Amino acid sequence: MINLVGKLQDIQEEFGYLKRDKLDEISRELKIPLARIYSLATFYSSFSLTPPAKHSITVCTGTACYIKGAGEIVERIIEKLGITPGETTDDNKFKLETVNCLGACALAPLVTIDGNYYGNMTPEKIIEALETYL
Ligand code: FES
Structure with missing residues (x-):
């Protein structure tokens, strides 16, 4: 799970939010269901699923x-x-x-x-x- 949180943090830092295609990649790479990744992403308020506003x-x-x-x-x-x-x-x-x-x-x-x-x-x-x- 620590590996997953770290990967989500990397995506958040690079793009300003958790891009769907990147979450798909992680799901395949770590063999973790996408629903579980979303569950984790929505648990932490530091993650965003939408692009940052201007x-x-x-x-x-x-x-x-x-x-x-x-x-x-x-x-x-x-x-x-x-x-x-x-x-x-x-x-x-x-x-x-x-x-x-x-x-x-x-x-x-x-x-x-x-x-x-x-x-x-x-x-x-x-x-x-x-x-x-x-
Ligand atoms: S209550 Fe402290 S800045 Fe608003």
Whole structure:
């Protein structure tokens, strides 16, 4: 099993996600059913079965951010992009995620887009910020 996890990590690192054709190759090489490989791949959150999005949006929904309106910010993003946390837009342009704390609570509510910090975010400002990435 360790060998399988290592091979999945190699694929994830090289392509940014677990490509189906590579999983087929591993299945044949290690003589492990594909369903078992998928079962392992979906168990670990560090593996992704879909290609990485061009832009990654992370909304902090930790306590400090939540009480300052992070929930409304998430709702605006859902309305604007049509995806919920954990999903990627159909054109693969945006992925939305939520986290429990980004470690900069003084900036609450806080959002990052491609690692850039947007502090003191509001439902209005998130739309402006997103439009710079469209
Ligand atoms: S709770 Fe949001 S940055 Fe800490």
